[in-house]
Amino acid sequence: MSEELSDGVKELESMIGEEYKYGFTTDVEYEDFPKGISEEIVRELSRVKEEPEWMTEFRVKAYHAWKEMEEPTWFNATYKKPDFENMLYYSAPKKKPQLDSMDDVDPNIRETYEKLGIPLEEQKMLSGVAVDAVFDSVSIFTSFKEKLAEAGVIFCSMSEAIKEHPELVKKYMASVVPVRDNFYSALNSAVFSDGSFCYIPKNTKCPMELSTYFRINNMESGQFERTLIVAEEGASVSYLEGCTAPMYDENQLHAAVVELVALDDADIKYSTIQNWYSGDENGKGGIYNFVTKRGICKGKNSHISWTQLETGSAVTLKYPSVILKGDNSVGEFYSVAVTTKKQQADTGTKMIHLGKNTKSTIISKGISAGQSNNSYRGEVRISKNATGSKNYSVCDSMLIGQECGAHTFPYISSENPSSSVEHEATTSRVGEEQIFYLMQRGISEQDAISMIINGFVKDVLKELPLEFAVEANKLLDVKLEGSVG
Amino acid sequence: MLEIKNLHASVEGEDIEILKGVNLKVNAGEIHAIMGPNGSGKSTLAKVVSGHPEYEVTEGEILFNGEGITELDADERAHMGLFLAFQYPVEVPGITNKTLLREAYNTIARANDREELDPLEFEDYITEKLDVIEMKDQFLSRSINTGFSGGEKKKNEIFQMAVLNPVLSFLDETDSGLDIDALKVVSEGVNKIANDKNAIVMITHYQRLLNYIKPDHVHVMMGGKLIKSGGFELAEELEANGYDALEKELVLNGEAQ
Numbered sequence: 001m002s003e004e005l006s007d008g009v010k011e012l013e014s015m016i017g018e019e020y021k022y023g024f025t026t027d028v029e030y031e032d033f034p035k036g037i038s039e040e041i042v043r044e045l046s047r048v049k050e051e052p053e054w055m056t057e058f059r060v061k062a063y064h065a066w067k068e069m070e071e072p073t074w075f076n077a078t079y080k081k082p083d084f085e086n087m088l089y090y091s092a093p094k095k096k097p098q099l100d101s102m103d104d105v106d107p108n109i110r111e112t113y114e115k116l117g118i119p120l121e122e123q124k125m126l127s128g129v130a131v132d133a134v135f136d137s138v139s140i141f142t143s144f145k146e147k148l149a150e151a152g153v154i155f156c157s158m159s160e161a162i163k164e165h166p167e168l169v170k171k172y173m174a175s176v177v178p179v180r181d182n183f184y185s186a187l188n189s190a191v192f193s194d195g196s197f198c199y200i201p202k203n204t205k206c207p208m209e210l211s212t213y214f215r216i217n218n219m220e221s222g223q224f225e226r227t228l229i230v231a232e233e234g235a236s237v238s239y240l241e242g243c244t245a246p247m248y249d250e251n252q253l254h255a256a257v258v259e260l261v262a263l264d265d266a267d268i269k270y271s272t273i274q275n276w277y278s279g280d281e282n283g284k285g286g287i288y289n290f291v292t293k294r295g296i297c298k299g300k301n302s303h304i305s306w307t308q309l310e311t312g313s314a315v316t317l318k319y320p321s322v323i324l325k326g327d328n329s330v331g332e333f334y335s336v337a338v339t340t341k342k343q344q345a346d347t348g349t350k351m352i353h354l355g356k357n358t359k360s361t362i363i364s365k366g367i368s369a370g371q372s373n374n375s376y377r378g379e380v381r382i383s384k385n386a387t388g389s390k391n392y393s394v395c396d397s398m399l400i401g402q403e404c405g406a407h408t409f410p411y412i413s414s415e416n417p418s419s420s421v422e423h424e425a426t427t428s429r430v431g432e433e434q435i436f437y438l439m440q441r442g443i444s445e446q447d448a449i450s451m452i453i454n455g456f457v458k459d460v461l462k463e464l465p466l467e468f469a470v471e472a473n474k475l476l477d478v479k480l481e482g483s484v485g
Numbered sequence: 486m487l488e489i490k491n492l493h494a495s496v497e498g499e500d501i502e503i504l505k506g507v508n509l510k511v512n513a514g515e516i517h518a519i520m521g522p523n524g525s526g527k528s529t530l531a532k533v534v535s536g537h538p539e540y541e542v543t544e545g546e547i548l549f550n551g552e553g554i555t556e557l558d559a560d561e562r563a564h565m566g567l568f569l570a571f572q573y574p575v576e577v578p579g580i581t582n583k584t585l586l587r588e589a590y591n592t593i594a595r596a597n598d599r600e601e602l603d604p605l606e607f608e609d610y611i612t613e614k615l616d617v618i619e620m621k622d623q624f625l626s627r628s629i630n631t632g633f634s635g636g637e638k639k640k641n642e643i644f645q646m647a648v649l650n651p652v653l654s655f656l657d658e659t660d661s662g663l664d665i666d667a668l669k670v671v672s673e674g675v676n677k678i679a680n681d682k683n684a685i686v687m688i689t690h691y692q693r694l695l696n697y698i699k700p701d702h703v704h705v706m707m708g709g710k711l712i713k714s715g716g717f718e719l720a721e722e723l724e725a726n727g728y729d730a731l732e733k734e735l736v737l738n739g740e741a742q
């Protein structure tokens with residue numbers, strides 16, 4: 001490659017590898033909690049959180065299940081295994097959370113969220129988005145609670161839901177992702193600290209977007225949140241999750257479980273903008289993002305859609321899935337995964353068709369730069385009873401530079417002839433020729449690159465709720481712009 | 486308007502010299518044709534003039550309206566009114582033709598302190614330009630060249646030329662891949678665009694194109710140089726006798742090295 005040309009690519013890479021802006025730490029005092037994991041620690045965790053007996057037993061059972069399970073190794077990533085004995089499983093800011101008003105939030109934490117551009121104060125929430133903020137393990141503040149309550153919507157931290165709405169939690173928790181589903185779901189079930197709970201009653205359209213911001217601050221803590229969203233018959237909700245973490249040289253583990261339940265005619269749209277710290281150029285530090293996300297279209301005509309923009313984390317293993325149980329239900333997965341430097345992402349989805357005339361759409365766009373590795377892994381399974389079902393999958397990869405990798409692993413099985421599965425995959429390189437072509441038309445180099453990338457991800461980003469599409473574009477721009485010149 | 490003096494260019498970072506002393510002068514209002522065998526350096530000349538980063542000018546100069554442009558980036562040259570219709574137009578998925586053209590048009594306008602067009606004005610402007618080469622408006626909302634047939638890609642290049650209204654255009658084998666009717670339409674379009682303030686350099690293998698777009702000058706490129714220039718009759722001579730005959734003749738006259 002020519003010098004100027006490889007300069008162009010380098011520039012492109014450095015634009016994409018723009019410095020992480022959320023890498024600061026917040027000085028707060030933490031409650032003391034012993035490191036490591038054992039039945040005692042799990043019980044202690046449950047006690048500190050003042051949980052009811054049934055929850056404690058749920059955790060203990062999960063802990064024993066986990067102890068017997070093996071850490072998975074089947075994915076396309078290599079990393080130093082987390083040291084489970086040396087991890088902190090509970091980390092809460094000392095000042096008591098769950099507050100009545102913003103004034104009670106630790107000013108340091110408030111400042112953190114402000115720096116992140118997440119306004120917690122309701123009067124600032126012009127966009128009308130209700131926010132649940134999770135700092136390390138604990139939900140700090142949930143806004144717009146009253147307004148939501150008027151509509152009958154429950155939106156609160158998981159800890160609160162366990163106490164206030166035990167019948168709902170008991171009914172649905174672990175109904176979509178069983179405790180023993182996988183190594184990390186079992187671990188999460190034992191030690192999850194908090195997360196969001198959201199319940200939309202019958203025939204209710206949630207009056208605003210709901211969102212949760214996760215922030216890992218404490219260096220030694222793992223983050224294990226648990227999110228449960230239930231949409232009753234005819235209910236609909238749009239939910240967004242955003243994540244950031246400070247820069248530490250040590251890897252931190254994030255092992256969340258997210259469960260979605262959609263009953264007849266219900267509609268759940270779950271969007272993620274994931275920007276955990278991804279480690280430095282040499283692959284030091286960064287978050288391990290091992291998350292189990294699954295939704296069930298339990299009722300007929302129900303609809304679940306996952307949209308994700310994955311830009312951060314050192315290692316990501318994540319496959320938001322939909323079980324299409326109800327007849328005529330629809331599952332969708334729209335994903336943009338960007339990897340730079342030494343990031344490794346193995347992400348994709350599973351669409352399990354059980355009901356008749358069920359439909360699923362998968363659109364996955366991977367962008368790899370630097371020495372990163374980006375894999376798409378998708379499973380489409382159409383069972384014998386799922387007659388007349390359809391899947392349409394597209395997975396496109398874009399490579400920037402010569403040292404990165406992109407891989408596609410589709411697993412398709414259909415057990416009935418009346419169903420159809422369509423799979424398309426492409427790999428392209430952001431070409432010097434494309435950049436030159438656009439520049440010849442008068443477009444600057446930076447705009448040309450940004451046009452090419454935006455063109456590539458457009459089909460996915462247009463699925464994000466408007467407020468968040470702006471945010472997503474900004475995030476992509478941050479990754480894209482910068483050290484030009 | 487364009488003056489190329491003793492231009493030598495190599496593949497950047499490598500010792501492969503492709504252009505070996507090109508001289509060419511193009512005045513406003515002129516139409517030139519460059520012919521020559523495969524691999525003789527025609528496309529490279531067009532790319533070097535438009536600032537492709539893959540090539541490095543090692544000697545000589547390119548003057549555009551009297552100003553040396555070899556140090557300028559491709560977009561800066563485009564702002565000055567240089568246009569290249571590509572031999573192989575590039576696909577850019579996800580960006581529509583219209584978006585590209587509006588960005589391009591307004592970026593060039595801005596660079597020249599001309600008025601930009603707002604989306605509505607641009608809509609009218611671009612629709613008018615569709616007629617120049619009888620292009621269907623569905624091509625406006627399709628991604629740049631993506632999935633276009635070979636001929637449609639070539640047509641799209643001339644459409645872009647019509648929209649951007651450049652001062653100097655290189656048309657690199659625009660005729661290859663066009664069917665007989667399309668060739669006629671595109672040629673007529675180019676003739677409509679041509680005026681006494683702009684200039685066109687066509688690269689082609691076939692005299693047929695030159696029957697539609699009459700060149701004032703015809704040049705023959707061989708081995709990285711323009712070895713012979715003349716009028717329309719030179720094209721006819723080539724068509725009849727091929728490049729071999731020309732080369733022999735030049736060797737006999739001691740003109741070729």
Ligand SMILES: Nc1ncnc2c1ncn2[C@@H]1O[C@H](COP(=O)(O)OP(=O)(O)OP(=O)(O)O)[C@@H](O)[C@H]1O
Nearest residue numbers: 496501503521522523524525526527528529530539
């Ligand atoms: N980047 C490059 N690296 C190595 N060789 C190159 C490069 N670019 C061009 N060349 C060589 O330079 C020569 C001229 O190429 P060019 O494309 O200019 O030819 P052309 O006259 O346009 O031919 P055609 O009529 O087939 O289009 C060819 O031999 C080509 O292989």
Ligand SMILES: [Mg+2]
Nearest residue numbers: 527528529572
């Ligand atoms: Mg050529």
